[in-house]
Amino acid sequence: MKLTAMLRASADRAPGAEALVAGARRWTYAQLVADVDRAAGALAQLGIGQGDRVAVMTFNEPEFILAAFGAWELGAVLVPVNHKMKPPEVAYTVGHCGAALGIASPELLPTVRAGAPEIEWLGTSGAEGFAERLAVAPPFGEAHADDAAPAEILYTSGTTSAPKGCVLSHRALTQLAVLLSLNLDARRDERMLVAMPIWHSAPINVCVLPTLFMGGTVVLQREYHPVETFELIAAERITTFFGPTVAFLAPFRALAGSGREVADFDFSTMRRWLFGGAPIDAAAVERIVQTYRPGGHYQLFGMTETGPSGAVLLPHEQQVKPGSIGAAAMLGARMRVVDADGHDIRPGQTGEVWFLTDTVMDGYLDNPEATAAAFEGPWYRTGDIARMDDDGFYYIVDRLKDVIIVGGENVFSLEVEEAIATHPRVADVAVVGRPDPEWGQQLVAHITTSEGADLTVDELQDYLAPRLARYKIPRQVVMSAELPRNPSGKLLKHQLRAEAASEPADSASGG
Numbered sequence: 252m253k254l255t256a257m258l259r260a261s262a263d264r265a266p267g268a269e270a271l272v273a274g275a276r277r278w279t280y281a282q283l284v285a286d287v288d289r290a291a292g293a294l295a296q297l298g299i300g301q302g303d304r305v306a307v308m309t310f311n312e313p314e315f316i317l318a319a320f321g322a323w324e325l326g327a328v329l330v331p332v333n334h335k336m337k338p339p340e341v342a343y344t345v346g347h348c349g350a351a352l353g354i355a356s357p358e359l360l361p362t363v364r365a366g367a368p369e370i371e372w373l374g375t376s377g378a379e380g381f382a383e384r385l386a387v388a389p390p391f392g393e394a395h396a397d398d399a400a401p402a403e404i405l406y407t408s409g410t411t412s413a414p415k416g417c418v419l420s421h422r423a424l425t426q427l428a429v430l431l432s433l434n435l436d437a438r439r440d441e442r443m444l445v446a447m448p449i450w451h452s453a454p455i456n457v458c459v460l461p462t463l464f465m466g467g468t469v470v471l472q473r474e475y476h477p478v479e480t481f482e483l484i485a486a487e488r489i490t491t492f493f494g495p496t497v498a499f500l501a502p503f504r505a506l507a508g509s510g511r512e513v514a515d516f517d518f519s520t521m522r523r524w525l526f527g528g529a530p531i532d533a534a535a536v537e538r539i540v541q542t543y544r545p546g547g548h549y550q551l552f553g554m555t556e557t558g559p560s561g562a563v564l565l566p567h568e569q570q571v572k573p574g575s576i577g578a579a580a581m582l583g584a585r586m587r588v589v590d591a592d593g594h595d596i597r598p599g600q601t602g603e604v605w606f607l608t609d610t611v612m613d614g615y616l617d618n619p620e621a622t623a624a625a626f627e628g629p630w631y632r633t634g635d636i637a638r639m640d641d642d643g644f645y646y647i648v649d650r651l652k653d654v655i656i657v658g659g660e661n662v663f664s665l666e667v668e669e670a671i672a673t674h675p676r677v678a679d680v681a682v683v684g685r686p687d688p689e690w691g692q693q694l695v696a697h698i699t700t701s702e703g704a705d706l707t708v709d710e711l712q713d714y715l716a717p718r719l720a721r722y723k724i725p726r727q728v729v730m731s732a733e734l735p736r737n738p739s740g741k742l743l744k745h746q747l748r749a750e751a752a753s754e755p756a757d758s759a760s761g762g
Contacts (some may be wrong), residue, residue: 252425253398254460255324259284261466265439270463272487273313273471280466288390290321293381295391297352297371301326304404306350306370308332308341308359311449311471314375314382316459318354323402323421324391330404330416331450334359335720341366348404348416348616354381398422404616405452407555407661414663416616417555419456427456427558427610428464430583434563435491435523435549441467442520444489446475447498447659452555453528458493477502485517493525493551495659499539500689513542523566527551528659528691535688536573552576552647554633556625558610560584561633562645575644576604576637584608587630588637588645601638601648605630655684655692660722662694664744667725670718671711676700679734681742682725685751695751696725697734705730727751 252260258280261270266281278286299305305322307329309315319329330348332341334356345353345367353372355363357380363372374380398421406414431437443462447454449471462469470487472480475498484492502513524543527550540548547566553559561584562577580586585607588596596602611631614622625632634651655662664682671680678701684692698706708728715724729750735743 253323253396253421254402254424255287255320256396256398257425257428257460257464258287258320261463265466268466269468271313271316271469271471273311273473276313278313285390286317286385287320287324288392289385289388290317290381291324291391292321292388293384294318294321294325294327294352296384296388297373299325299327299352301400303327303351304330304348306330306332306345306348306353306363306367307355308334308336308363308450309354309356309375310334310473311445311454312356312375312473313471314354314385315449316469316471317385318381319455321385321391324394326394326397326400328401328404330406331455332363333406333450333720334448335722336362336366337717337720338362338366339718340720343413344406345370347406347413398425401613403456405555407452414666415618415621417612418614418616419558419610419612423558423610423612424456424460425464426583427560428461430560430581430608430610431457431461432465433583434581435461435525437461437465437467437491439466441465441491441522442470442487442489443467443491443493444470444472444480444484444487446472446480446483446492447494451659452559453493453551453659456558457525457551458491462491477505481513481516481518484521488520490520490522491525492521492523493527495528495691496526496531496535496539497658497690499524499526499543500535504689518543518545521546523547523549525549525551527553528656531574531691532686532688533574536569540569540573550574550576553606554631556612556633557584557606557608557631558612560608560610561606562586568644572640572642572644575640575646577645578643580606580608584610586645588639593627596639598639598641598643601636603651604633604635604637604645604647606633607631655682655694657684657687657692657694657722658690660720662723664694667694667696667715667719667723670715671696671698671725673718674706674711674714676702676704676706681734681744681747683744683747683751685727693727694723694725695727695729695747697729697731697747699731699733 262280270280270283271278357374376382402421403419404416550564553561563581587605588602637645679699681697687693
């Protein structure tokens with residue numbers, strides 16, 4: 252089924268039910284479908300048609316959803332763009348996907364126009380903005396119906412420094428909506444709060460699409476803020492919330508000294524708390540489970556390449572296996588954990604996690620070599636290393652790919668290293684992740700300089716600020732006479748990771 256057909260099916264069942272909320276703006280399913288038709292009409296007037304890519308870089312605004320479904324109605328492809336990116340990063344993403352049009356929040360227009368001036372960029376609102384064009388556009392109507400066609404290109408870091416575009420079809424994403432609704436025991440009256448950045452695979456594909464599939468209500472918070480998020484849960488009678496670990500732990504710090512506690516907020520309507528997107532230790536899970544009540548707690552483990560689908564640790568399992576990703580894949584998928592020879596591991600052993608699922612990507616955009624390397628037959632190789640305990644539950648212990656996850660954000664170390672290497676005093680650099688109880692991981696830069704002079708963390712952060720998104724900038728610098736390498740010259744990052752895990756940070760963490 253095509254994604255717009257999925258939306259129309261929910262509108263057929265309950266046209267007057269509330270579909271979308273963004274502040275004071277509200278849509279029933281009938282109204283949302285009507286606006287999607289006009290969004291498709293507005294995009295068609297701008298020359299968008301089947302197969303074209305539309306880059307969308309916004310905060311959590313309803314225009315993101317309208318642009319997405321409008322593009323899908325035309326058979327065009329949504330390319331969500333990280334709103335934290337700097338112009339060089341925007342240039343790469345837009346150039347690599349070949350976007351024909353861009354839509355951005357008004358305050359982000361200077362960044363996107365500096366990064367990709369070759370395409371037209373519309374603000375989500377304002378003079379000649381997308382919302383204004385949508386209001387007067389003729390409805391396009393359902394036309395393109397190929398559910399095998401690409402729906403999204405989601406960019407994720409991989410085994411090279413350049414981010415790769417995961418191509419996901421309508422069929423994969425509608426199947427994902429079905430599977431997640433089943434695994435999370437979703438109902439037709441769900442009210443899903445989307446506070447995490449909507450351009451991420453989890454907010455758009457795990458939160459928005461299953462909720463609209465079920466006929467529930469998507470409530471958008473423009474940007475996450477711990478106290479405001481809690482207040483919105485009560486005001487909008489939210490039933491489900493998703494966030495990385497930091498979204499659950501940050502409120503403790505935000506409320507410190509205010510005389511208020513998490514328990515003071517009204518969570519009486521909550522049915523489920525979803526967390527994932529970064530390594531989570533057992534102590535953090537225990538604190539989350541004991542604090543955020545009522546509602547069941549689900550730990551999700553997946554990756555952009557699989558939709559994301561993967562594994563889920565269910566509420567009753569949280570009590571006995573906190574920090575585990577579960578003993579098997581979620582319903583509708585299969586999981587194997589295999590050793591270097593491709594054999595399933597036994598208790599006490601470690602191996603790479605593989606998934607078999609119909610929600611998997613078609614491949615990496617214009618990168619057949621990386622696509623081939625990511626699969627073993629029909630199985631997707633995650634690059635994550637898990638250990639099996641005596642009861643058959645798995646725990647992530649390492650990553651084959653040099654991806655560092657900071658507050659749910661994927662950071663590829665080579666990309667950061669290449670930016671640091673342009674500093675005139677840097678002779679050699681290696682970036683690794685340091686475990687962080689709140690953010691999952693933080694970045695540590697091991698640096699040698701050509702002049703023998705130290706490079707402070709403040710100097711490095713100032714240098715990288717216009718070059719990298721903030722979450723990609725290291726929070727700690729370790730000066731070294733030389734970096735550990737093997738005889739062939741390859742960096743021995745496992746040594747640096749071990750050092751980072753055993754030593755406290757020299758500077759405060761942040762996201």
